[in-house]
Amino acid sequence: xxxxxxxxxxxxxxxxxxxxxxxxxxxxxxxAAVAGRDFDIQVVAQAAAVDIEAxxxxxxxxxxxxxxxxxxxxxxxxxxxxALVAEALYEATGRLRRVRQHRRIxxxxxxxxxxxxxxxxxxxxxxxxxxxxxTDTAAQASTHAAAAARAADGRLAPEDAAELWRQALxxxxxxxxxxxxxxxxxxxxxxxxxxxxxxxxxPVFVQAIEQALxxxxxxxxxxxxxxxxxxxxxxPFEIGVVDERLVNVLExxxxxxxxxxxxxxxxxxxxxxxxxxxxxxxxxxxxxEALTLAx
Numbered sequence: 001x002x003x004x005x006x007x008x009x010x011x012x013x014x015x016x017x018x019x020x021x022x023x024x025x026x027x028x029x030x031x032a033a034v035a036g037r038d039f040d041i042q043v044v045a046q047a048a049a050v051d052i053e054a055x056x057x058x059x060x061x062x063x064x065x066x067x068x069x070x071x072x073x074x075x076x077x078x079x080x081x082x083a084l085v086a087e088a089l090y091e092a093t094g095r096l097r098r099v100r101q102h103r104r105i106x107x108x109x110x111x112x113x114x115x116x117x118x119x120x121x122x123x124x125x126x127x128x129x130x131x132x133x134x135t136d137t138a139a140q141a142s143t144h145a146a147a148a149a150r151a152a153d154g155r156l157a158p159e160d161a162a163e164l165w166r167q168a169l170x171x172x173x174x175x176x177x178x179x180x181x182x183x184x185x186x187x188x189x190x191x192x193x194x195x196x197x198x199x200x201x202x203p204v205f206v207q208a209i210e211q212a213l214x215x216x217x218x219x220x221x222x223x224x225x226x227x228x229x230x231x232x233x234x235x236p237f238e239i240g241v242v243d244e245r246l247v248n249v250l251e252x253x254x255x256x257x258x259x260x261x262x263x264x265x266x267x268x269x270x271x272x273x274x275x276x277x278x279x280x281x282x283x284x285x286x287x288x289e290a291l292t293l294a295x
Contacts, residue, residue, distance in 0.1 A: 014088040025058035033089035034101040046108035103130035120148035138174035158195035198236040225269040264293035
């Protein structure tokens with residue numbers, strides 16, 4: 001996360017110090033400031049389109065000036081000596097240039113850190129900050145955020161995963177029709193359930209079902225319906241309340257389902273969704289039809 005605005009007198013002092021650097025060094029640490037207070041020199045060099053030896057010469061100049069220090073624990077990593085240095089450089093870079101640089105860092109980081117799932121959120125952060133550039137960049141941002149969300153789910157961090165799924169969906173909106181929203185909705189809803197927020201996750205599962213209704217793969221409808229009912233370790237509805245939106249979307253789905261197993265599963269989900277209504281005979285009829293189809 002970026003800090004607050006750097007006070008003007010402090011910014012002027014920092015930028016004067018940077019102006020004394022060789023131009024190549026000033027340009028490189030400007031790119032590094034977009035990467036963050038801590039940065040991988042390999043990633044920054046690739047993003048700046050300079051070879052590693054030239055990048056190291058530039059970093060040496062920044063180290064000698066007291067602006068950057070080498071990370072003794074991680075080979076190839078450096079850190080700005082003070083967060084204000086990175087922030088002043090970041091603020092001094094125009095918005096469009098910053099956004100383009102975030103994309104270049106995202107591209108370089110995705111190559112350099114391929115296979116390192118623990119860095120997925122950092123890769124996604126840069127792509128997300130560049131998502132407004134164009135629909136292709138937004139689609140890439142959504143893909144990287146989704147990958148980071150899956151990694152967070154894998155390490156049992158559903159709150160982190162849910163935030164990343166939200167970001168993936170936001171980027172998908174910018175990508176227009178270039179991104180399949182269904183798996184993103186399913187991921188967000190599942191993470192919310194796992195975090196104990198079923199009341200927030202249930203409407204997202206409904207969105208996933210509605211999304212699937214417009215597609216030809218009806219198995220997606222059934223998968224989302226079953227997850228809405230069964231993914232939570234608690235009963236996903238408020239006691240005594242019927243979620244009318246879920247009931248409505250399941251009732252709209254049924255006429256489109258011709259596969260007997262699909263119909264049976266959806267009928268069962270609908271019966272559960274209507275558990276608190278005042279029509280026990282109707283619920284029993286749904287269950288009986290489901291059992292007949294299942295056999």
